[in-house]
Amino acid sequence: MGDTAEWSWYSLVLCSIGSITVVYYMLRWSWQCWHGFKVYVLSEIWQTDLRTYGQWAGKVFFKEWLAKRGLDIVLISRSDDKLRSVAKEIESRYKRQTHLIQTDFTEGHSIYSAITQQLEGLEIGILVNNVGMNYIGVLANFLDVPDPDQRITQVINCNTLSVTQMCRLVLPGMLERGKGLIINISSEAASQPQPMLSVYSATKIFVTYFSRCLHAEYRSKGITVQCVVPFIVSTNMTHNIPVNPLVKSAASFARDALNTVGYTTYTSGCLTHALQHYALSIFFPGWLRLSSFCVQRMD
Numbered sequence: 001m002g003d004t005a006e007w008s009w010y011s012l013v014l015c016s017i018g019s020i021t022v023v024y025y026m027l028r029w030s031w032q033c034w035h036g037f038k039v040y041v042l043s044e045i046w047q048t049d050l051r052t053y054g055q056w057a058g059k060v061f062f063k064e065w066l067a068k069r070g071l072d073i074v075l076i077s078r079s080d081d082k083l084r085s086v087a088k089e090i091e092s093r094y095k096r097q098t099h100l101i102q103t104d105f106t107e108g109h110s111i112y113s114a115i116t117q118q119l120e121g122l123e124i125g126i127l128v129n130n131v132g133m134n135y136i137g138v139l140a141n142f143l144d145v146p147d148p149d150q151r152i153t154q155v156i157n158c159n160t161l162s163v164t165q166m167c168r169l170v171l172p173g174m175l176e177r178g179k180g181l182i183i184n185i186s187s188e189a190a191s192q193p194q195p196m197l198s199v200y201s202a203t204k205i206f207v208t209y210f211s212r213c214l215h216a217e218y219r220s221k222g223i224t225v226q227c228v229v230p231f232i233v234s235t236n237m238t239h240n241i242p243v244n245p246l247v248k249s250a251a252s253f254a255r256d257a258l259n260t261v262g263y264t265t266y267t268s269g270c271l272t273h274a275l276q277h278y279a280l281s282i283f284f285p286g287w288l289r290l291s292s293f294c295v296q297r298m299d
């Protein structure tokens with residue numbers, strides 16, 4: 001009799017723990033599905049009106065879609081010729097104004113006073129911190145990066161200093177107007193530590209943490225800071241790898257990512273990249289990426 005009472009007490013506890021666990025995971029899974037549906041499907045239908053953030057937006061990668069959605073564009077990049085041809089296209093195709101700033105973000109702190117002067121008088125409502133670079137070639141041990149003395153500083157300046165300083169330049173104006181959107185482009189290479197891409201991976205987790213902290217600090221003042229974490233997009237950086245169901249074209253990625261504005265502040269940018277992120281976190285977790293077995297095979 002005593003044994004039976006004790007057994008039913010144990011089974012009641014185990015059943016309760018089991019049920020709570022099942023309910024917890026069901027709720028969590030349902031919430032993730034609903035969140036994914038909202039961010040990647042509903043956002044296609046009900047898009048946030050980006051013009052509510054202001055008249056001007058900067059810069060390339062998202063240029064066409066920002067112009068298409070009614071914003072004037074500040075274009076910032078290294079090549080004057082490229083800037084002029086993109087500006088001409090935006091002005092003729094979308095009838096939007098453009099403002100060009102030629103600079104090289106690898107150069108470090110010295111460039112920002114000139115950028116400040118050139119932005120004077122423009123109400124920047126949206127800032128897209130898109131610039132980023134990797135080593136020449138793709139995968140390399142830290143000391144095997146070609147021309148490490150130059151390249152490491154350039155990657156850090158381009159990927160982290162540019163994001164931080166550009167936010168510093170536009171935030172005061174946004175705060176004065178009580179509205180603004182900053183989109184910072186991180187990378188899937190930051191979701192887990194990525195050996196053979198050590199500097200790139202570390203600079204991108206900087207972008208992720210910086211964006212999330214900035215959003216927490218300024219959201220109550222009307223500023224949204226969104227962090228976009230793409231997988232592979234066909235661009236110069238990826239040697240224009242052919243587009244396929246896993247690899248997005250730059251235009252299609254930019255379109256999908258902009259649709260997520262107003263729905264989430266941390267996103268893979270599009271459904272296929274979100275699914276790849278999910279699959280990779282299950283089948284290629286951080287401990288496996290960091291194992292000697294994997295690192296030796298990537299070498």
Ligand SMILES: NC(=O)c1ccc[n+]([C@@H]2O[C@H](COP(=O)([O-])OP(=O)(O)OC[C@H]3O[C@@H](n4cnc5c(N)ncnc54)[C@H](OP(=O)(O)O)[C@@H]3O)[C@@H](O)[C@H]2O)c1
Pocket residue numbers: 060061076077078079082103104105106129130131132133158185186187188229230231232233234235236237238
């Ligand atoms: N492509 C991918 O698969 C991928 C994946 C994850 C994350 N990302 C991130 O997405 C962002 C965009 O990458 P992307 O693939 O579009 O790169 P990209 O093709 O190499 O360059 C993007 C733009 O930035 C400008 N740019 C590059 N270096 C610059 C510099 N030093 N100073 C000023 N402007 C510069 C380029 O114009 P100019 O050449 O005219 O200067 C170009 O318009 C980066 O932050 C990257 O880390 C890309």
